[in-house]
Amino acid sequence: MSLYLLSAINPTKRVINLLHRIFAKFFWSGNRGERRKHWVAWEDICFPKKEGGVGFRTLHGVTKALFSKLWWRFRVSTDSLWITYMWNKYCKKQHPVIAGARGASHVWKKIMEMRKEVEQEIGWQIKSGNSSFWYDNWTRKGALYLTNEEDIEVQMCINNGEWDKEKLCELVSEEVVVQIIKNIKLNVRQDEVGQPWWMLNTSGIFSVKSAFEIVRDRKPQQDWLENIWLQEIPFKIIFFPIEGRKWENCNGGQSKKYEGIASFKMLLL
Structure with a gap:
């Protein structure tokens, strides 16, 4: 089975459970394929060893990780025909972070579901300051759009390569301003656009493996x-x-x- 299909068709829970049943029959069967007792449920096997499993991955978790990759590509890429089409269809009037899924395709609905889990892991390097002040996670602490939904760019709060404290105070609380000035050092480069950064990898590059770790089910470690x-x-x-x-x-x-x-x-x- 080609795993990439899981990010294109979004199979139902019933289909995935049937596939799990096939995996379990193969795993517990003997050399000749005869039927054997299943000592542990397949769902319990699909956990790391410290959590009582074997280290297998459920297709439910893999599907979530692959759709997380689609969200990452949608947020950071600009040279894809698919992204251009989806942007014009669903995000033409709204920023992707607050776009809805009503009446959308099953693929977009699944992408929106994963947005809630992985968007906060996408940080933005400021560079020229073209990142969205409210919707992009340039503070590395989460987006600020819950405070305000007026879309402006980060560069509106930068003056001569330094943070404009007065402008920041007009937009967010003093506590947030202190955190921004203290923790976010500016290195303004007018010739470079803001770059996304996958915060779960030191390289900043998205990987399905790291996405799987944040979307999978968990059990207490022993x-x-x-x-x-x-x-x-x-x-x-x-x-x-x-x-x-x-x-x-x-x-x-x-x-x-x-x-x-x-x-x-x-x-x-």
Whole structure:
């Protein structure tokens, strides 16, 4: 299956769950493909080892990460026919950060859903100051548009290469002004437009892997789970202590049916 299709068709939860069922049958089957018991639900496997999984990724999370990439491209690219078309259709009268999805295609609706989760991770380097003062995250603390929706550029608050404190005070609170002047050093370059920066990577370049980490489901980390991954123990047997821990937590350690599994977990520790 080509994963890029997940960013083009936005499959329903039912379709993804059917695919997960196929993955699970393959994972738990024997050498000849015979049917075997599924010791752990596929959804529980798809977590990092410290969270009680194997490290697989759910297609739900992968789909979200791929649509996050579409939002990144839409926000930062200007040389794409697709972006030009989507911009003219949905953002001609509004900034993308506040554009709506009513009556839109299923792809745009999914992109808008991911906007809520990843937009705050896109920072903007000021450069010539052409970034939107209210809607672009040039402060690296989040966009300021909740305060005001009048669209102006950052360069309106710069005077001779320095922050214009009086102008800033007209727009935002004094506390925000202090943070801007203290933390954001200007290096104005009139010949360069503001550049986007993916704040989850030191290189500033977007990656689906880093996006997946912020959109995936999570469980509390438990250090003991890393200790059970031993090369000498068959892979599928390792799930026994994980299941034993679940039943301990659910039944207060009183379940006789799973007492052996819980004891096996203690031996591994």
